[in-house]
Amino acid sequence: MLEIKNLTVNIPALPEPILAIPHLSVATAQQVAVMGPSGCGKSTFLNIISGVLQPSTGSVKWQQQELTALSATACDTWRFQHIGMVMQDFYLTNGLSALENVLLPLAFRHWRISDALKQRAESLLEQLDMPRLHSDVAKLSRGEMQRVAIARALLAKPNVIIADEPTASLDAENSRNIARLLLEISEKERCTLVVATHDHFLSEQLQRRLLLRNGIIVSDQQTGAQIC
Numbered sequence: 001m002l003e004i005k006n007l008t009v010n011i012p013a014l015p016e017p018i019l020a021i022p023h024l025s026v027a028t029a030q031q032v033a034v035m036g037p038s039g040c041g042k043s044t045f046l047n048i049i050s051g052v053l054q055p056s057t058g059s060v061k062w063q064q065q066e067l068t069a070l071s072a073t074a075c076d077t078w079r080f081q082h083i084g085m086v087m088q089d090f091y092l093t094n095g096l097s098a099l100e101n102v103l104l105p106l107a108f109r110h111w112r113i114s115d116a117l118k119q120r121a122e123s124l125l126e127q128l129d130m131p132r133l134h135s136d137v138a139k140l141s142r143g144e145m146q147r148v149a150i151a152r153a154l155l156a157k158p159n160v161i162i163a164d165e166p167t168a169s170l171d172a173e174n175s176r177n178i179a180r181l182l183l184e185i186s187e188k189e190r191c192t193l194v195v196a197t198h199d200h201f202l203s204e205q206l207q208r209r210l211l212l213r214n215g216i217i218v219s220d221q222q223t224g225a226q227i228c
């Protein structure tokens, strides 16, 4: 469960906070869309709940872990253990294949990657319709790179998936596949899903929709969506 209290994010040059949330809670395994016009604070919200950014005031708690109490290094370790992130910049490593990129974060932590993990990586890439496992990511299209970034985020079975516009570079068919895969994995593995998106197909499948304007949640709707 995520619980936010009395949160503000201020930027020195700006008179108003770019994000202000008096209270918000998100239940474990809930699927949440974060929507709103460009500049309303969606990426800031995702960065705050993943501990990438520290708020100016307030509390951000996942289960019993208060993120604002962690040092930057401790927060990085916590994020690695609990969160699968798909950000707008994919942070892939050129010169490595799609499969190697998916395995790379775990390769830093384990002296040997197990066969089971390799199989999961291959299976995720296949489910994402990304057959070019051994192609250098530098040669992939943006949509293919996005699918590699999604597989990498899902590999370690995170408790929470946070995705910033995960279908933005994709055609309609691939967008739908990715929306379905994120929903299926969230349901099967009981992980919380928080997605900033303009994609109506994706947002309609999620159980809850937060609408941000000027850094404030102006609408919080339960959609009643079921897994597809």
Ligand SMILES: Nc1ncnc2c1ncn2[C@@H]1O[C@H](COP(=O)(O)OP(=O)(O)OP(=O)(O)O)[C@@H](O)[C@H]1O
Binding pocket: 011, 018, 036, 037, 038, 039, 040, 041, 042, 043, 044, 045
């Ligand atoms: N470091 C910063 N310095 C100044 N302004 C910032 C900074 N970070 C964010 N902002 C401002 O805060 C607001 C929210 O930005 P944010 O990136 O969270 O919006 P967004 O909803 O994700 O936008 P988009 O849909 O275009 O990605 C914007 O007006 C942005 O210009």
